[in-house]
Amino acid sequence: MSVSASPSPDSSTRPAVSPFALNVAVAIYLMALCNQTFWGHLFRIFEGHTVTALIFAAAIWALTFLVIAFIAVRRAQKPVLVALLLIAAITSYYMDALGVVIDRDMIQNAATTTVAESKHLITPAFLLHVLLYGVLPSAVVLWVRIRRTGIWRSLAGWTLVNSLATALVIGLLFSNYKDFSSVLREDKELLASVQPLAPISGAVRYVRMLMKSRDIVLQPTGTDAKAGPYLAAATKPVLLVIVAGETGRAASWSLGGYGRETNPELAKRDIAYFSDVSSCGTATATSLPCMFSPLTRAEYSYEAGLSHENLLDVMARAGFKVEWWDNNTGNKGIAARLPSRFMTAVDGAEFCTPECIDAVFLKRLQDTAATITQNTVIVLHQIGSHGPSYWLRYPADREVFKPTCQTPEVMECSAEEIVNAYDNTIAYTDWFLAQVIDMLDGQDRVIPAMFYVSDHGESLGENGIYLHGTPYFMAPTEQTHVPMVLWMAERYQAALGLPQDCLKERQAKPASHDNVFSTILGMADISTTARDDALDLAAGCRARGS
Template sequence: MSSIPLARSPLWAEALRAVAQWRPRSTVEALVMLASGYFALTANGPFWQAALGHGWAQWRLAVALFVLLFGLHGLLLGLLLARPWAKPALSLLLVVTAGATFHMQSYGVYLDADMLRNVLHTDWAESRELFTPGLGRHLLVFAGVPCALLSRVELVRRPMSRALLVRAGFLLSMWVLLMLGAAVSFKDLSSLLRNQHEARYLVTPANYLYGLGNLALAHPPTHDAPLLPVAVDARQAPAAATRKPRLLVLVVGETVRAQNWGLNGYERQTTPELAGLDVVNFPHVQACGSSTEVSLPCMFSPWGREEYDEDRIRTHQSLLHVLQRVGVNVTWHDNQSGCKGVCEGLEFESAAASADPALCDGLRCLDEGLLAGLPRRAGADAGDRVIVLHMLGNHGPSYFQRYPPAFKRFLPACETAELGHCSREEIVNAYDNAVLYTDHVLSQAIARLREVEGYDAALLYLSDHGESLGENGLYLHGMPYPIAPQQQLQVPMLMWFSSRFAAGAGLDLPCLRERATQPASHDALFPTVLGLFDVHTAAYVPERDLTAGCRPG
């Protein structure tokens, strides 16, 4: 008996024809309700887990939360979407939401305003590492399929007056639904919001829509609005003109956490080269924030975390501007995505500009490329100088790309950006290899400073924030500060002084080593550096200066 090929089967052909002709009609409000239900069920896994744990025993709370998510997104989308742009805007939301959900599920991140600012201010070299096959598969399923279905929908036209009346009624119904959801389980909801306040940053896409709205209304400083000055009364002590010029290499580390720092007593010796040098290590240092976007402006400001005010910090100059104003030459050498406004208007150089094929791949460079900017000797008219080296350090998730093959010592190491494909041991091994390389770069910097001519040289290293490596299911960094784990907030810090610098500044190094055992924070950077350069200002807080009790004056 002969068989009919499947593609030529009348039933199959009819099915294909039906699919091709499928053009459902829908109102925008019906589309919003479908999208709201879809987001509540597929885009909020981290929220459901945070709110309900791993079980659904709290069925009343689960029902209330679903109604709240449905009503909230119905209200937001009802305000955002109108028939002319509903389909393209919703398609964009589907793609962005799928991407956000993937990274929230993979790394345990929270989408608050600071995290969104990190995303908006990143560069291609950094963001490309997050475009993984896993993300592609997730986007195909959770954005590609619904977008394909959405493309077939034909939206119903209404007269303007009727459309406005229907939309108003729809928004009112979504608001009533929100209130009903809150009433169903008010006691449990109030407990959740009180005990897990940051869980609201897991409600997707409301989290990033709200955050982007906040950022848009925050009026951040632009290139046309100069930063406001700080410490306008700053003056360098007269003695600075008669002593030998000082050179401070200020190394801003990236994503190195105190827990894996060998000098802090870590079970692995991840800092073998520094351990053989006469450095002063500070084992108990708290970061200003859990991300570069927060920590960098904060640590270089006179207010720090103790007097934290984001708007004030971002609209004012930094420590580096104060130093430049009093006559200290300042240069920023960057192997990252910029200085976040800290060096605005000052001399800036990117490590990628060196294009050394031994250290750079066209997008990223190894941190040894930063050392090319260190001087060999002082010029004839040299004065005090600060060189900032902004490292790539341990920036994740591609830890394995942060060090050359010679530092691949802890094995097996995770060699993919998709950390979920690696064991925790492999992730930690790759991370520790990157710390080993940071140890080498710092040691090489100190070796060069020992030989520099014409300067009294010193080095100060301070990481901007730490990193989660799978503890409690969290990876990377950027958690909201109030709930950020200590792995993201405890950072390494060390100082090295040439004998000439220590003698010229009257530094009592044994005293400083004793001081280093006490708790410290990023807030110490501003006054400590001013103190090392004999800068006097009312903005200087001696209690925060780590060297104040160990040198004259």
């Protein structure tokens, strides 16, 4: 007895569409419902010229359709469409809700983050958004049937559709070439907000960046590095603590004129506070390696950074014992050739409930300082003010400003609650740095100094932007203006021949992460041709003090 195959029970009830119609529908859906920020930028830029705005939008839709039609082919069509829908749902949430641009640098930052950091961005609001805007339309795409044709007919249709889509993109853009070309040149935030084309472009650029860096040969930096005369003559070990701050924006530091008293402790200490400092980037993955690099922001790139030894390598070559201690997302390759450790509850269980706050550094730092026998550099990579869960960055008994935002979904909080929570992180960093200074000053075994600078700043809702990572060309100053602090014990100033008052004369002048490499080499009296006098903020001070 033969048994004939029966059709799928629901095949007759599932609607059937052509591949072309499905691609058109998905392109319309993406453009209409996943591009809220794009539409806002578009009508702002073309204010009063609605028809021109719609023509430009039509060109972007045609480009989106062209990308879909080019890659969503035959058996790959549904997987590609589902992937695009999910990507757009994820990235549109961060773009529309937080103002976060998903470009190459942001993808790099995401790829190098930790679970502890990223979990705060996976909120109920995010999951609901992805469900409604990504999962449900993906389910519709998977549900419908596609009317297939033969391979040669499909190839002819694919060629014709792509040719017509290309012609449509070009034709629409050239219908008003003068205005559209100007917008594309000068209003880069418009294209940066197109979902999912912008993040896909960023991902492609990130992969290309990784491929270009595979065969990089490390070039030595400062091969002539050695102790200068003051360092060589020091009668005790020099201990330099470099605090790599996280997400500290200068706009919220009272030392720089902020109206709230967020730096009461540092204000009582004899420090130099540099009030006009620009960061190298707006996200840790770029700023952190850049500020330890011998390269300036104009020279720095991921590939160039990997191809050069950095500040810590040079200091190790000059005879310093160098260690990296981390309470954040890792050293981003800066300490690849040096000892590095993550802080855990073993270093202070009372400071790690549920996540370690920066006081976890203090006991180990005190114990280490008490046993040092050679010149030493210790880098403390803070968790600092990392958002969006600002309230987890300080203990409850140090909540100075109230009420505070107690959820990572900052959009649900008032502006006052967000600012209060963030300002508490700055006040806690102020307390932490003061503790480091007092501990070092009280340790007679060493000749101590501390250098602090934040990697980048933070947006707290100004102009609808939250967090950080905005492309530098369009980043607000809240993300690029960072605090920098220098403290040297009196015995450090005397032993190294470097009066702190001289540096204070320069603290109001413009500076940047470009100055970090040479300034630290200068203040440590490391002699090397890698140090640039023009970038060393201490240059000339030692001669004056000698």
